[in-house]
Amino acid sequence: MDRTAAAGVVVRPFRSGELPRLLVGAGPRDRFHHVERSGMHERGEATYLVAWDGDLPCGRGTVFHRSRYEQVRQVLGDVPELNALEAIPRGVGIGSRLVAAAEECATALGAHRLGLAVERGNVAARRLYERLGYVEWEHGDVVDRWLERDESGTAIREHADLCGYLVKELTDR
Numbered sequence: 463m464d465r466t467a468a469a470g471v472v473v474r475p476f477r478s479g480e481l482p483r484l485l486v487g488a489g490p491r492d493r494f495h496h497v498e499r500s501g502m503h504e505r506g507e508a509t510y511l512v513a514w515d516g517d518l519p520c521g522r523g524t525v526f527h528r529s530r531y532e533q534v535r536q537v538l539g540d541v542p543e544l545n546a547l548e549a550i551p552r553g554v555g556i557g558s559r560l561v562a563a564a565e566e567c568a569t570a571l572g573a574h575r576l577g578l579a580v581e582r583g584n585v586a587a588r589r590l591y592e593r594l595g596y597v598e599w600e601h602g603d604v605v606d607r608w609l610e611r612d613e614s615g616t617a618i619r620e621h622a623d624l625c626g627y628l629v630k631e632l633t634d635r
């Protein structure tokens with residue numbers, strides 16, 4: 463897919479009943495992710511954004527309706543937070559479209575900011591966020607704790623990734 467073809471990609475929030483389509487051809491890691499994130503979406507805890515190339519998912523990102531970091535909530539209150547952004551293929555504009563959709567989602571929630579954590583070593587993703595107007599806050603790093611799971615969904619390892627925290631002010635929109 464090139465940037466021209468990517469123009470036909472549709473980015474929208476998960477729809478009820480769509481989970482089986484997301485699971486077709488998905489590997490164990492993706493299967494768990496889709497189940498977890500669509501569940502959060504249906505419980506109203508998050509908005510699960512999916513990018514579709516026809517019937518095939520080609521990207522995703524979750525907007526938590528409030529940051530999952532206590533240290534962020536203490537400073538910024540219930541700021542929405544973009545998490546687990548991913549695009550396949552990369553570099554054709556799908557990620558940028560998902561970020562734009564996440565910002566629309568945050569605005570629709572009544573927020574004036576969107577936050578996100580980016581791993582210290584993820585230079586390419588950070589460059590994309592900065593290009594899109596995200597700025598690192600002044601309150602230090604956050605630790606992203608997540609569980610790696612095996613094919614059955616059983617947690618096998620806990621990760622703790624040191625991340626910078628970036629925020630975009632959405633008030634000019």
Ligand SMILES: CC(C)(COP(=O)(O)OP(=O)(O)OC[C@H]1O[C@@H](n2cnc3c(N)ncnc32)[C@H](O)[C@@H]1OP(=O)(O)O)[C@@H](O)C(=O)NCCC(=O)NCCS
Nearest residue numbers: 547548549552553554555556557558579580586587589590
């Ligand atoms: C980060 C990511 C979601 C960006 O999505 P994308 O569709 O590649 O982004 P776009 O095409 O809209 O923008 C491309 C920009 O993304 C950045 N980028 C990040 N990782 C990249 C990669 N592996 N390949 C190409 N570009 C990448 C570059 O800064 C690039 O900028 P450029 O256009 O000036 O070269 C995607 O690369 C990805 O899935 N990465 C792996 C998962 C990840 O790191 N997620 C972020 C967690 S905080």
